[in-house]
Amino acid sequence: MATRCLSSLALLSPSPSSSGKVAAMASPPVPSSAAPRRRPGTRLSVATGGEQLVTAQEASQEPAYGVVSIHHVGILCENLERSMAFYKDLLGLKVNPARPTDKLPYRGAWLWVGSEMIHLMELPNPDPLTGRPEHGGRDRHTCMAIKDVLKLKEIFDKAGIKYTLSKSGRPAIFARDPDGNALEFTQV
Numbered sequence: 001m002a003t004r005c006l007s008s009l010a011l012l013s014p015s016p017s018s019s020g021k022v023a024a025m026a027s028p029p030v031p032s033s034a035a036p037r038r039r040p041g042t043r044l045s046v047a048t049g050g051e052q053l054v055t056a057q058e059a060s061q062e063p064a065y066g067v068v069s070i071h072h073v074g075i076l077c078e079n080l081e082r083s084m085a086f087y088k089d090l091l092g093l094k095v096n097p098a099r100p101t102d103k104l105p106y107r108g109a110w111l112w113v114g115s116e117m118i119h120l121m122e123l124p125n126p127d128p129l130t131g132r133p134e135h136g137g138r139d140r141h142t143c144m145a146i147k148d149v150l151k152l153k154e155i156f157d158k159a160g161i162k163y164t165l166s167k168s169g170r171p172a173i174f175a176r177d178p179d180g181n182a183l184e185f186t187q188v
Contacts, residue, residue, distance in 0.1 A: 072110070072117035073142045075181050076125040080107050082178050083120050087111050090159055093118065113144055129180045135164045136174035136182030143184035149173050152185055 077083035087093045088111060096117055099110035107122040133139045146152060149171040156163050156175060166172035171187035 070116055072119050074119045074121055075142065075177070075179075076123050076127075077120050077177070077179050077181075078122070078125065079178070080109060080120060080122045083122075084109060086177050087118065087120065090155065090161075118142070125179055127180070132176075132180060132182075135167065136176060136184060137164075137167065137172075139182040141174070141182035141184050143186055145188040146185045147187065149185065149187045 075083075088095065088109075093111040093113060096110040096112050099117070099119075101108055101110075104121075109120045111118045111120065153163070153173055155161075156173070161175050163173050163175040166174070166186075173185050175183050175185070177183060
């Protein structure tokens with residue numbers, strides 16, 4: 001079954017059926033910011049060409065462990081010093097000295113990004129370095145929230161870092177690290 005973006009599908013409103021299960025009735029697409037609120041204990045489904053894809057489950061079926069946030073993102077690098085020059089020296093990320101660097105069978109570093117971290121891991125990268133999309137937003141990428149896209153653009157210009165701006169016109173800039181990992185920096 002092909003994956004489709006929810007915003008391109010007609011939203012379906014939940015309504016109880018005679019069996020007590022939730023059936024869906026078609027309604028016109030609604031922008032996500034104006035989407036109606038679900039009642040607790042209902043299921044929201046979307047049309048997928050004859051099948052139903054459950055996009056939100058009943059509260060009683062939510063995982064008991066409770067997802068809170070992203071703790072860190074692992075990024076592979078070929079040369080730790082070169083990557084530290086990019087992430088620590090150029091971008092200004094701070095090293096988390098409390099994280100272990102000597103307990104793993106490879107070299108690495110933990111860098112703070114707000115209250116979360118990037119874990120640089122000096123390991124072979126299975127991804128090709130060539131043939132990747134020029135615009136990092138069309139590739140696997142890590143996004144960091146920043147205060148000023150124009151200031152980062154100046155830093156990239158001065159350092160000779162290639163980048164593209166957001167195709168949607170919002171304040172965001174896309175670049176690649178020395179290993180070709182795509183990064184997005186979005187202004188908040």
